[in-house]
Amino acid sequence: MSETYRILQSVFGHHTFRSYQEEAVNAILARKDIMMILPTGAGKSLCYQLPSLVMDGMSVVISPLLALMHDQITALSAFGIKAAMIFSMQSTQEIQETMQACRKGELKLLYVAPERLKGESFLNFLQTLPINFFVIDEAHCVSEWGHEFREDYRQLFRLKQYFPKTPIAAFTATATKIVEQDILHQLGLSAPLIIRAKVERDNLTIKAEYRNANGREQLLSFLSAFKNESGIIYTLTRKETESLALFLGTHKILARAYHAGLSTEEKNETYHAFLNDEIQVVVATVAFGMGIDKSNIRFVAHMSLPKTIENYYQEIGRAGRDGLPSSTLLLFSTSDIVEHRRRISEQPASEYQKVAYEKLGAISKFASSQVCRHQQIATYFDDAIATCKTRCDNCVDGEKQSVDISHEALKLLSSVYRTGQRFGLHYVVDVLMGSHNEKIEQNGHESLSVFGIGKDKTKAQWHSIGDRLMELEALKVGEYRVVSLSEYGAQIIKERLHVSIHAARLEVRAKASKKAAKVVTGAFELSIFEQLRALRLEIAKENSIPPYVVFSDKTLKEMAERLPQNKEAMLEVSGVGEVKFERYGEAFLELCAKLS
Structure with a gap:
């Protein structure tokens, strides 16, 4: 048995490598630069931890988050591997003790944050050590075209200047081809081996649906399949994390809020309670979870639309890291898209703003489409896979029945036009429904030909039809959420164009989804x-x-x-x-x- 396989079995407890792992390990052992793009949970950490044990010297791992580094070191300790970290909140004595352990050759892996490498003194210190290779984790942070760009990561090109003969292994779970090329260029990797795995998490079930009111009944239905299991729920605002955590508590689900406004002590307490299975759920903003090493997260839910597919893919990737079946739920509405557009519009006009709009368009289409969701994600990351058939709602439901709403679209668009294109969708629907309220009377809109012509539908159904017209860009949303006709909207009226919608969307606001199916987890008692x-x-x-x-x-x-x-x-x-x-x-x- 080779030394590589002996360590794989005796230390990590595995008899075989997972896909792509052995290729990466062998490349590092051959002292080659590598760039590895591997989905979360597919075993990136082993790709550099194992060769570090085989090789002489010490490996330096550059990681963006303190919690991520801490989790990795805790896991390595359980394997009997000596590792430590240096970070800004340590005392001078603690840092000196770790540096002394490095000098004595007592460590196999040293974890540091990227900002540590900006200092000349620390780089000079590293030059005195027998470093076998550098690891850059979460390498997408290097690229300005990525979704989590960090300025400190941009300085990592200095590694090749100070250590021209030391290999670099860069790892990420998410990178389009543009981001991949930017990472390679910025890091200055030398003839690197590029390993790009299939962008598919075959143990994840993906589901997305329009949010009904605040989505809480839909969430409870989803959570009913995960009694005593761990999960993360993402919300858009700090306030919502706290109110939702309290709501779940009233339904006997142990949950805590996590957001950037909490004290460090409160965040750490929640984080460790979650790691130690003392609570079931963390309700968080995106401030939580990047790189979390907890392997038994069985579900991830989003209460609103993420900013990009990269964000979404990273966040759902926190479920099922142990390879067991896990589920995800995305609840969204057109109001989420409007809010994201508003935030992007506040940025300075630039190429990055343009890209932000494009990324928002991609996640919006993903959420409301009928195509296999795993296939859509793969396509976004320049990969090609077959439809999943059983692991997303679109494939399980098959071809969703579409219904013709051409007549209803004509009514709604005409109402927008007749009311002067200066009101929000709620007001236009009130006119369609023939509602008698003070504002409609003041504007004299009771006398319009469109007043009351939509009584055959519920308000919820009209709002779904309005959402559909916004997706088709027949309606534009302006300041204060005022809706107006686009050129395409005017064309629908003039040419009586065909418009359709999934039948379920005319029901989604009226009733919560069916009870989630129980996840099948194996043949055991x-x-x-x-x-x-x-x-x-x-x-x-x-x-x-x-x-x-x-x-x-x-x-x-x-x-x-x-x-x-x-x-x-x-x-x-x-x-x-x-x-x-x-x-x-x-x-x-x-x-x-x-x-x-």
């Missing part, structure tokens, strides 16, 4: 899995580490199926290596013996 999970929690508390660091849900479920009775059988379970067996194996063997 749930009661056995729960007892194994209880033991894991007990061991985690004793060792002051997150439960998933002991063993992942995937490992526990395989253990529940096999119920190993000796060390050899336990080591055959994926995720159980020599180090973890020595630390935790006997306790699990004892429980398996009782359960068999």
Whole structure:
């Protein structure tokens, strides 16, 4: 057995590599620069952690977030791998102690934030160490065309200036071809091996639907399939994170809010409670979760439309990192698009503003389309895959029945025109419905030919039709959400053009979605899995580490199926290596013996 495979099995507890991992490991061992684009949860970390153990010297990992670095080091410690981090909130003594450990050769991996590499003194310090290679994690932060550009990442070109002979391994889960080329150019990689995996998470189910009112009943329906499971819910505002967390609490779901307005102490408390399975759900703004290493997140829900497909793909990627089936839900409305457009319009006119509008258009079309959602994401990232068939709502529902709303579209567009194109959609719908209110009377719109011609539909249905006309860009939304006709809208009126809508969209505001299907998780007795999970929690508390660091849900479920009775059988379970067996194996063997 080669040293690479020996370490893969004895340290990480795996008998084989996942797709693309071995190619990356071999390239790093051959001292080549590499650029790896691999979906979240596909095992990027092992691609650099394993070769670091094989090679002499120490690896330096550049990572954007403190929480991400901390999670990685905690997980490495459970494998018996010595790693440390240097960050700005440490005392001078703590930093000096870590630097001394580096000089003595006591560490295999050193994690640092990108801003640390701006200082000449720190770069000079690194030059005194036997560094085998550099790792740049979340490499999309290098590119101005990416969705999380960071100025400090832009300075990483200096690595090649100070360490011209030291290989660089850059990793990201999201990069279009434009972003990929920008990363390669900015980092100055030398004849790099580019590994681009398929942009597909085959364990994720993706669903998107129009938000009904505030979407809370739809959310509860979705959450009913995930009793006692971990998940993240993203909202647009800080206020909403707090109100939604309280709402979930009234339904006996342990949830906490997380946003940038909270104190560091409050955020850390929520973060660690989530890692340690003390709470079920974190309700957060996008300030939470980038790079979180918690493997047993079973669901991610969005209560409004994300800014870009890159953001969305990164955020849903936090579910199912252990490879087990997980689900996602996106609730959205046209008001989300309007709000994003408003924010973009406040930016200075530039190429970046233009790109921001294009990215918003892409996520808007993704949310409301009928095409396979996995296929749409892949296409966005310049990849080509077959339809998923069973892992998104569009494929499961098949060809959704469309209904002709040409006549209704004509009514609504005519009402916008007749009322002077200076009111919002709510007012126009009130005119269509023949509502008698003071504002309509003051404007004299009761006398219009369109007044009351829409009584055959509910207000909710008219708003869905209005949303559809905005998607088709037949209606434009201006300041204060005033709607007006576009050229295409005028053309629909003049030429009586055909307009259709998915039948479900005329019902979505009137009733919540059907109860979510229970996620199928494997052939094992749930009661056995729960007892194994209880033991894991007990061991985690004793060792002051997150439960998933002991063993992942995937490992526990395989253990529940096999119920190993000796060390050899336990080591055959994926995720159980020599180090973890020595630390935790006997306790699990004892429980398996009782359960068999």
